[in-house]
Amino acid sequence: MIEDMLRTPAAVQDSERHTAHNYHPLPVVITSAEGAWVTDVDGNRYLDCLAGYSALNFGHRHPTLVAAAHAQLDRLTLTSRAFIHDQFADFCRELAALCGKDLVLPMNTGAEAVETGIKVARKWGYQVKGVPAGQANIVVAEGNFHGRTTTIVSFSTDSDARADFGPYTPGFRIVPYGDLAALTEAIDEHTVAVLLEPIQGEQGVVVPPEGYLPGVRRLCTERDVLFIADEIQSGLGRTGATFACEQEGVVPDMYLLGKALGGGIVPVSAVAADADVLGVLKPGQHGSTFGGNPLACAVATEVVRLLATGEFQRRSAALGERLHAGLRGLIGKGLVAVRGRGLWAGLDIDPALMSGRQACERLMERGVLAKDTHGSTIRLAPPLVITEEEIDHAVAQLTAVLAG
Ligand SMILES: *Cc1c(COP(=O)(O)O)cnc(C)c1O
Secondary structure, three states: OHHHHHHOOHHHHHHHHOOOOOOOOOOOOEEEEEEOEEEEOOOOEEEEOOHHHHOOOOOEOOHHHHHHHHHHHOOOOOOOOOOOOOOHHHHHHHHHHHHOOOEEEEEOOHHHHHHHHHHHHHHHHHHHHOOOOOOOEEEEEOOOOOOOOHHHHHOOOOHHHHOOOOOOOOOEEEEOOOOHHHHHHHOOOOEEEEEEOOOEOOOOOEOOOOOHHHHHHHHHHHOOOEEEEEOOOOOOOOOOOOOOHHHHOOOOOEEEEOHHHHOOOOOOEEEEEOHHHHOOOOOOOOOOOOOOOHHHHHHHHHHHHHHHOOHHHHHHHHHHHHHHHHHHOOEOOOEEEEEEOOOOEEEEEOOOOOOHHHHHHHHHHOOEEOEEOOOOEEEEOOOOOOOHHHHHHHHHHHHHHHOO
16 A cells, blocks of 8 residues: 555645545546547556546547537537527437437436436326326336436445435335346336336446347336436447447337537436426426536537437447457456447456456556456446557457456
């Protein structure tokens, strides 16, 4: 520990001094970035294989997005929703079209989109489905990650995320992820929604078994329950499609979006659903001062336009093949398992070799930034602008780290 401190550069120590220790960052202090690369205060360059947990799907400072932000900063930044601004309609129309839904409700952070989804589902339950007052329940999955608010951590199964933050919000039922029989069992006449990540990112990029998501869709339709897909991390190109649900041929009743929607520039999140669902909200019942602000809309509209070309989804699918082929080659050579889809991978390192944290530290020393999640699992989620050569470079550095 003391040795660590002595080796820790002053800039790293500075950043810890007046900060709550709610993160354990890798000891790198970044000062600039472009595309898939970041530069630290000493001028060292690193390939960013985390991409802000997928908030940077289009890379750092994508020129189109930066230009949109600059132009908007020079015109109008904030009105609040008390007034209408000229960036709002295009954003909502184009995002709704991308989602194939009637309506969009813009918020800021992912957790706010999840909270919004929960509130809308409950109101829908009481007003449309006819659930008796105060009786609504929502079914969620073990190993979920939906954010950090008091209600959301109430149904987390991660003790770090949950312990000592009670009393907890009632109204949630937790079932094993990927288990359709358990889900069927958990749904009753008071269930208003099933809230799931189509791939569990934080849990280690866990892909559910074949047929699970279509099964959830069928079940929700049969039982008059809303299927809420939290695509905050899995959506917007990450898996090689606009939505991870799409790859299973599934259309949820509600998409929760965030992270990449803000283009790595501003926090932008949204809920997208049809009018019979989102239409339950009336003025005064929900909102956010910054939700759908002009700067956010200007940037996010360009994000939607980048996605509408399909280019990033195709890149993610094609380059993802290359990434996964490279990683699969390391199974038995330091890796125990590789999961994921597109440019998204969860790797289980042989715990006898090193922890996920140690692997990430060694990767950092070799100029590749990634993040451990649980124990010996690390997650790779490079920006979708990464090239074939850069993927090969990342895999080569991982190979070297695992070879010791
Ligand atoms: C990151 C994330 C969230 C929370 O988003 P914040 O912007 O950090 O509040 C919710 N759900 C999923 C699946 C996420 O990955």
